[in-house]
Amino acid sequence: MTSPEPRFARIAAMIGDPTRARMLSALMGGQYLAAGELAAAAGVSAQTASTHIAKLLDSELVELRIQGRHRYLRLADAEIAHALEALSLVAERGSASSKWEQGAYRPLKAARTCYSHLAGELGVAWFEGLLASGTLIAHDGHFVLSEAGRTTLLQMGVALPLSATKRYAYACLDWSERRDHLAGGLAVALLEHALNEGWLRRTLGSRALTLTPPGASALAPWIGVPRAAPLCDRAAAAAQPASPPVE
Numbered sequence: 001m002t003s004p005e006p007r008f009a010r011i012a013a014m015i016g017d018p019t020r021a022r023m024l025s026a027l028m029g030g031q032y033l034a035a036g037e038l039a040a041a042a043g044v045s046a047q048t049a050s051t052h053i054a055k056l057l058d059s060e061l062v063e064l065r066i067q068g069r070h071r072y073l074r075l076a077d078a079e080i081a082h083a084l085e086a087l088s089l090v091a092e093r094g095s096a097s098s099k100w101e102q103g104a105y106r107p108l109k110a111a112r113t114c115y116s117h118l119a120g121e122l123g124v125a126w127f128e129g130l131l132a133s134g135t136l137i138a139h140d141g142h143f144v145l146s147e148a149g150r151t152t153l154l155q156m157g158v159a160l161p162l163s164a165t166k167r168y169a170y171a172c173l174d175w176s177e178r179r180d181h182l183a184g185g186l187a188v189a190l191l192e193h194a195l196n197e198g199w200l201r202r203t204l205g206s207r208a209l210t211l212t213p214p215g216a217s218a219l220a221p222w223i224g225v226p227r228a229a230p231l232c233d234r235a236a237a238a239a240q241p242a243s244p245p246v247e
Contacts, residue, residue, distance in 0.1 A: 014059045015087070019044055020052050024061065024075070024084060029207045030116040032065055032072040041205075081115030082183075088175040107208035109176045111200065117187035118194070119174050122211055122223070126190075127171075127182040129222030136169060136182075143169040145186070156218075158193045161185035194218075 014020060019042045026033060026041035033041070039049035053073060056062045061080055065072045075081050111122035118126060130136040135149030145153070145160070153160060161168060163185065172183035182190070194200045199215025202208075211219075 011059060011061070014055060014061060015084070017052070019048070020056060023049075023052060023056065024080075027062065027073065027075045028081060028084060028115060029113045029202075030074065030081070032074045035071045035073065038073065075115065078115055078183075082172070085114055085172065085175060089173060105176075107203060107206065107210070111209040111211055112207040113191070113202075113209060114172065114174075114181065114183070116191060117172070117181070117183050118191045118200075118209070119172075119181045120176060120209075122209070123181035124174055124177045124179045125223040126219060127180060129219075130182065133222055135222070140166075141170075142166040142184075143171075143182075143186075145169075152221075153190075156193070157197075159189055161189055 015024060022042040023038045026038060035049060035053060036046060038053065039046050042049060042052070044052070053062070053071075056073075057064055060076055062073045063076045065074075075084075109120055111118065111120045113119065114123070117123070127136075130149070131138075131143075133149075134146050135152065136143045137146050137149075150160065167184050169182060169184045169186040171180035173179075174181045181187075191200075194215060195202070197214070197218070198212060199218050201210045201212060203210060
């Protein structure tokens with residue numbers, strides 16, 4: 001008897017198309033993007049983009065929000081983002097480390113969004129600093145805030161999630177650094193706070209983030225100013241309008 005086709009085969013075919021892959025890569029920033037923005041990111045016409053968007057919607061890889069005459073889309077959920085991140089890890093296994101110092105890859109390596117949390121050098125450094133300082137502690141396969149860590153973050157004005165399940169704070173392997181950054185509800189709250197406070201700035205048309213001087217000072221207890229300043233300068237100097245690489 002012939003075995004049924006694995007259910008992931010259809011999803012793999014959706015992701016494997018170069019046009020849809022570029023669209024999904026653009027949506028890894030976690031924000032809603034207009035259909036026209038996705039067309040521009042994929043380098044196709046509006047009509048061609050509409051066809052691909054319909055397939056992504058049918059596969060439940062993205063969700064749609066209609067506002068007036070405009071259509072906005074984002075990844076359906078964090079699990080889609082994690083699946084794409086895992087594929088990026090496989091795809092980048094044979095990449096030379098020098099690639100990350102070139103063009104549009106350089107600011108992505110310094111700091112970027114991984115759906116709705118912080119990734120790249122800065123994401124890894126912050127996660128390691130949270131652990132080294134005792135702000136985060138390991139607990140039954142995931143992480144929880146220490147009492148001192150919770151007090152510190154609350155005093156900084158971070159809107160901490162209420163639930164402390166395994167999805168609250170867990171490790172996510174970073175595809176450029178090959179070390180873990182922080183994921184989960186706490187990571188989402190930390191990134192939102194950093195953006196709202198102006199510690200990090202988004203780069204137009206890219207997932208790249210720039211660490212600002214106030215951000216370097218605010219994060220110094222975890223990453224140290226000497227390490228933060230080069231990341232800030234590096235991302236700012238390298239940030240140029242460019243099409244995001246397919247990941």
